[in-house]
Structure formats: structure tokens, C-alpha cells
Amino acid sequence: MKIKSLLLSVLALSAFVACQEKQSILTPSQVSLDPLILKVSADGETKTVALKANCDWEASGPSWLTVAPASGTGDTSISIIVPANEGKERDGEVTVTATDAKSVAKVLIVQSGVTVTPEGPDGPDNPPTPENPNEIKNVEQLAAFLNGAASLAADEEFTIEADIDCGGAKIAPAGAFSATLDGKNHKIYNYIVESAEATSGIFLSVNGTIKNLVLGSSDGKSWDGTSSVGYVSADAPTGHTGGVCAMLAGTLDNVKNFAKVVVPMNNSGGVSGIGGLVGAMDSPSSILNCENGGIIELSGTMANGAYAGGIVGHANNAEALIQKCINSADLEYSLENGKYMMYGGIVGCSHVGSVVDQCQNLGDITLNQSGTETAGTYMMIAGIAGALYTGAVVTNSVNKGNVSSNRMQVSRIGGIVGTLNSRGLIEGCVNDGKVSIKQAAANANWQAAGGICGFQEKENSDNIIRKNTNNGAVEVEVENATTHANKVTAGGIIGLGVLGLEISDNVNNGSVSIVNKAAGPVYAGGIVGWFKGAGTFTKGNENKGAVTAKTSDDTASVAGGVVGYSSDASNTCTSDKNTGAITCGNAAAAGSIAGTNAGALTDCVAGGSVNGTALTDANFATLIQGTSSTGTATGTTLAK
DSSP states (O other): OOOOGGGSSSOBOOOOOOOOOOOSSSOOOOEEEEOSEEEEOTTOEEEEEEEEESSEEEEEOOTTSEEESSEEESSEEEEEEEOOOOSSOEEEEEEEEETTSSOEEEEEEEEOOOOOOOOBTTBTTSOOOOOOTTEEOSHHHHHHHHHTGGGOOTTOEEEEOSOEEEEEEEEOOEEEEOSEEEEEEEEEEEEEEEESSSOBSSEEEEOSEEEEEEESOSSSSSOOSSOEEEESOTTSOOOOEESSEEEESSEEEEEEEOSEEEEEEEESSSOEEEESSEEEEOSSEEEESOEEOOOEEEEEEESSOEEEESSEEEEOSTTEEEESOEEOSOEEEOOEESSOEEEESSEEEEOTTOEEESOEEOSOEEEOOOSSOOSOOEEEEESSEEEEOTTOEEESOEEOSOEEEOOSSEEEEESSEEEEOSSOEEESOEEOSOEEEEOSSOBOOOEEEESSEEEEOSOOSOEEEESOEEOSOEEEEEOBOOOSSSOEEEESSEEEEOSSEEEESOEEOSOEEEEESSSOOEEEESSEEEEOSTTOEEESOEEOSOEEEEOSSSSSEEEESSEEEEOSTTOEEESOEEOSEEEESSGGGEESSEEEESSEEESOEEOSEETTEEOOTTTHHHHSBOTTOOSEEESOEEOO
8 A cells, every 4th residue: 555745644643542341440451652653764764652551562563574572561662673675665553452452552654665667567668557646545545635635726526436434533624625526425434523723624615516425424324433523622713613614615415424513612702603514605505415414512602693504504695505405313402502593404594595495304403401591582493494584495395303492592493494584485395393392490581483484583575485384293381471572472384473474375284282381472373373563464374283272371372273363454364274173261362263363364264163162154153263353254164
């Protein structure tokens, strides 16, 4: 195996340490060597290696060199005597083994060779074909590639020709990569990427293309138990971290990451993008046919905000595309923070027209809080995208994981999207997971949960939620007496819509329920929990799920089959249908279409039951909306 001089790169191979069996009393045997790599000239040399040991040991090596002493006890130095080499470059390993075989250390010896005329099958005039320098077949060649990645031209192409076990190597992130790397579906695994800055990835940025590669897995199906990407100082300045790269300005295609992403947070300014594959996409870029199976491990405290996603933390460009990607990892976030968090199975925050299309989340997405209520603003959490801002889009995507929060900050939580801001679109998506908020203690923070979207913000700019299906239950359990303008809301499609929102042609099959142990207001709806402001309407939606709303005294509970509370006179529900059962402790605020309606219900189809009374030809007109309603109901018919 020919080893090139680029071995002395930023990749430092750490020692192999064999499996150490647990002992109840005795200290496990350990041996280690320093240095781990030795370069020897063709003329031959004697090299000295420091040996540390707490046990008896034996040393051995290849036949062309001598190790002295060959055995001993405890710490010492060993000499490696290498004679002159008259042939081509050669390498071999000197191995020191504890006599109980419970610990092993190795040092790699690389000796230069003399220059010889290559000779092929027909003599020196027909030399063998030289090795392709752009083919990467082993860890040494991988080290050389990473060391020179930042200097490669955009038109250069490299290939991975074999699975590569990095032997527990610690790797410093490579610089900007602008060329093409084709992994040919090979695996690179057993590595640790450590950065001295709070920006980390195998590459700091990818401006070229990486494709057909598996990272952090020896079998291509699961984490290898070692591979990780992160940084070593929690006090480092805020930056981005991803399992493949911190920043993407190129293309990832058919790349699978199983390595753990480890981020010790301590940021007082700015925000961080944290992703299973990519930290942030601030330039035109694409993530296609990729998969994340690696967990994201966050620790420390966070004074500002962060974006975290199974595929990418922050998509922040109108030409950023995330398509046909899968997150299969369970992601749990328990970090205490003083501002906001946007957290999704695919993307944390999608911004300025970026697109998420045909993606799947298979893992459970969890916001977990073990302590008491903490300072902070909004938690935006969802199976696909934590938040969509200023024209971002999620289409034709599926969430199969459960999405849950027990945090006593504001939770905007949805099966597909947590928060929808302005000019956003959610279309053709399916949620199969349960969406739940379950808080253990009393607090005064408002909450919004939805099978498709949790909350739509007040930007009056053509937000659309269209042709989606929710199959998962939406469950909220709180002790909440908030005086905030927003209340506790839950809907089969969306919890709370504020202004300028179209909700059309959606289907909800999941149950929707709110239980408030306090007397604070709660609004539950089969399609939308609460229409709050002007310009918001539903059209052509169908609810089949049961809807329940309950508070400690039931004076402020509201439940409806399509909308719980439609509070603005401009709100309309047109051609919507309900066949679900409606249960509400406040009988005056319970209805098959609307619990309390100040707008207009037109040409809707009412069915199911209201507080145990099935709708019939004789009574359905009186059960369409709660008796506390001031709005109109025209053209409504009984569901058959």
C-alpha cells in the first residue's frame, strides 16, 4: 500500500484501544504509544516510541524491522530498528499488547523506497498503469483529500472506491469544498470531527457536489456508536453545525448521515443553525434524496435563538431546495433557552421562498423540560418544519412521528409546520403522528396545536393551507389561566389563524381535545381552533374526528366541528363538512360546524353529534352553531 507524504495532515489518527471488560475491583489493563505514525528514510533509522502501561506487555512487528525490548512491565521506551530499504515504499504496524489481551496499541511505520523503473508484463517499456490520485480507497488517502479540499478546483472529480474505517480518528473540519465527490454508495465511519470554533462539519462549507455517500455507519443502516460531529468549546462564538457541512452553497444528493451531531450551546448573540446534514443554506443550494439517522445532542444554555432540523437547521434562500429527504432519527430538545427555538424533523426554519418538497419524517420530535417554567418566547416545533417565514413552502410531505412538548413556554406545535408566517404555503401534506402539549404545572403562556400547523402569525400576506390530511390525534393538557390576547387552541388542521389565511380542501380524521385544569379559555375545532382576525376563511374542508373542549368550570370552553371560535365578522366557512362528535362543557359554545360564530357559515354540511345528541332533519338547524353565536348560517344541509 503506497502512502503519500500528505499523511502529515490535519487528520491525526488516534490510538486503537481494545474493548475493556468491566471489572468490579481491578483497574483494566491499558497500553498506549506516542507517536502513532513514524516516517523512516530509505537509508534506515532507529526510532524511539514512548510506551505507557499499567500491566505486563509484549511487542511485535513485521519481519523487516526489529522491536526492542520485545516485552516488559509498565512505562518505558521501545526502539524500532528499521534497516535500509532497497525496494519501493513500504509500511507496517508495530503492535503492543497487554498480556491479558485486554488492551492493544499500534504505531504505523512508513519507510521511503528507492526510485525504481516501473516494469510491466513486457518489460520497462510497458510500465503498469499508475494509481488514479482522485480515487480514495483508504483512510490515508481520505486524510490527504480532506487536507487539500479547500484548494481543489470546481471541475475536479473524486471518488470513494471502498468502505473506509477511520479507526476512531479525530478530524479537524476541512475547508470550503468546490469540487465533486462521488461516494459510489460506500461508507465512511468510525470518526470524530472536532472543531475549535462553534462552526463544524466534515466540511465547513460545500460549494460543489457530494453524492452517493454513507457517513457514520458501518452497515449503512445504523449509527456505528462512535462517529460524531461537533466542537469542543461551549464558549466559542455562535455558528452553524451539520453532520456533513456547516454551510451549503452547492448540492448534496443521496447522502446518508448517521453520525451524532454534538452542540454545546452557550450563545449570547446571534442564532445557530444545527442540522443532521447541514447547518444552514444561505445560498442557492439543494439537498436531494438524502437521509439523516443521526441524533442531535444539544447541551448548555442559550440566551438567544436557534434553528435545528433533522436535515438542515436553517434554509434561508429563495433558491434553497430540500426534496425527497428523510429523517429517521428521534430528535429530543431539552436545552434551556431565553428566546425562541424552531425545531423540525426536516428543517428548523425555512425562509424567503425556500422549498421543502416530498420529504418524510419518521422520528419522534420532542421538546422536553425537566424543570420549572423558564424565561423565553416561542417554541416552534413540527414533524417537517418548525417555522415557515416570508414565502417559504412545504408540499407533498409526510410526518409519521409523534410531535410533543411539555415546555411551559409558548408552544406552537404542528404535525407538519409549527408556525406559518407570511406568504407561506402548506399543500398536499399528510400527518400520521400524534401532536400533543402536556404541561405538568400551572403557567400563563398561551398555546397552539394543530394536526398540520400549530399557529399562523399576524402577517396579512396570503398564507395558504390546502389539500392536506391529518390522521393523528391532537391533544392539549394544561393548567392555564392566561390573560394574553391569544388563548389555548387546538385544531385538526390548525390551532390558531390570525389574519389573511386560506384553509381549503383539507381533511381531518384525528380527534382533537383540550383539557384545561384552570378556568382559562380554550378553543377546539375539527379544522381550526380559532379564527382570530380579518380575511381568514375555510372552504371545502371535512372533519371526521371527535372534538372535545373542557376547562375547570367550563364557562370558557368552545368546540366546533369545523371551527371552534370564529371571532371576526369577516370570517367565513363555505362548503365545509363535519361528521365528528362534538363535546363541550359549555353547551352554548358547541356546534356541529362552529362552536361560537361571529362570521358567516354558508352551504356547509352538518352531521355527527353535539354533546351526545345526534343531528337529524328535525334538529340540525339548531345545532349547526352554538347558541352564543352572533353570525349567520345559510344554505346548510344535514350530512347523509
